[in-house]
Every structure is written in structure tokens, then in C-alpha cells.
Amino acid sequence: MEKMTAGRLLRSNTRGCVVGCQISQSPPDFGSMVTIPADQDRIYGLIYDIHIDDDGLVRQLAAANNISEEVILDNRLNRNTPLEMSIIFIGYQRNETISHRLPPHPPLSLDTMHLCNQNEVRQFTNLEHFGYLRYILTNPELPIADLVAAHIHSAYHAHEAPYRDSWKGMALDMVITLLRDDHDLLNQVLFAVSDAFTSLAITTED
Numbered sequence: 001m002e003k004m005t006a007g008r009l010l011r012s013n014t015r016g017c018v019v020g021c022q023i024s025q026s027p028p029d030f031g032s033m034v035t036i037p038a039d040q041d042r043i044y045g046l047i048y049d050i051h052i053d054d055d056g057l058v059r060q061l062a063a064a065n066n067i068s069e070e071v072i073l074d075n076r077l078n079r080n081t082p083l084e085m086s087i088i089f090i091g092y093q094r095n096e097t098i099s100h101r102l103p104p105h106p107p108l109s110l111d112t113m114h115l116c117n118q119n120e121v122r123q124f125t126n127l128e129h130f131g132y133l134r135y136i137l138t139n140p141e142l143p144i145a146d147l148v149a150a151h152i153h154s155a156y157h158a159h160e161a162p163y164r165d166s167w168k169g170m171a172l173d174m175v176i177t178l179l180r181d182d183h184d185l186l187n188q189v190l191f192a193v194s195d196a197f198t199s200l201a202i203t204t205e206d
Helices: 055-064 068-078 116-125 133-137 144-160 161-178 183-196
Strands: 004-011 016-021 033-038 041-052 083-094 097-099 112-115
Touching: 033 083, 033 116, 033 133, 033 144, 041 144, 055 161, 112 133, 116 144, 133 144, 133 161, 144 183, 161 183
Parallel strands: none
Antiparallel strands: 004 016, 004 112, 016 083, 033 041, 033 112, 041 083, 083 097
């Protein structure tokens, strides 16, 4: 099956990159795992921010009254300003070997980013030492608690039912180990993970 192209690189370094796509295109979810082919490697990353920059036309339209749906749709379909996604790198694959280390080289501008399917998520997270979590937990520029929660929740459902609970337990053990000296952040992460696995039923009253 052909992989879904989620965008093209705008800029990058060895720690992460920014990817752009059309505003009319449905972006991947926050926390999604992605891959980027780069030379002889496949780089793995997580989406930690999705943003749309404004421009002069949008500012004018936002201040106007009674904007027609046709004008809004035309602006979304034909804007040159892309929707941007920020990616943190968490590992790479060379030949058949997956490594939970930063890639040797960053990808290049206009390289394509693809969404990982469930099999690719399982392959990357199935090494059971979870070394890649250190890139998230030690980066104060990230929404750490929410990103860890989104990743664990997504990867949990990518694993097979008999194994997923033990995988989740091992992942949380690594989080606790890495954050043993930062109790405040640890509590935030554990609360966010618990919240991600809690389904809230919303009821309305007449």
C-alpha cells in the first residue's frame, strides 16, 4: 500500500524539522509518529506542534464582517502560506537496524514526510528499552506531558492486545526512571497519561 505523504520539509537540523503542507489538507494528529527518508536512513519523529501562520490577507478577512463561505474556502485552498508541523526526531533506521539515537544527518529541504502505520510504530517501539523518550523528557521547549501521553496512547493501540498492557507498563517504568529527580514533571506526565486513557462520557440535560 502506498504510504501517505503528510508534507514536505521546510527546514531541519539533527534534532528535528518543520514540515509544510497545504492548509486544505487534513494534518496528522498531535503526537503522531512519522518517518522521513534521508539518504540511506529513515528518520523517525513525533509531531509536537501544528501551527498556521497568518498573513496580510487573513488579517484583513478576520477583521471584516459577513465573510462568505466561498471567500473562506478560496483562502484555504489557494493560500501560499502552508500549515506547518514541528517534528522532534527520536531515532532512525539504517538497513534493517533501528536505533533510538539522533540521526547522523538531517533530512533535506522538500524531502517528504510520511505517517507511520501501526506496523512501523510497533517495530520502532518494540525494542523495549525506550531510549528515545529521553529526547522528549529533557526538552523544555516541548509540551512534554501531553506529547508523552499522546505517544503512549497511540503506540499502545498499535500493539497487539496480549502485549500492549505490558508495553505500556515498561514505557511508564522508563518515564519514572528518567524523571526520578523531577517529581513535578513526573506527576504531570503520569496525570496526562492517565487522562489519555480515560474516556469521558458527555451527557446533556434538556
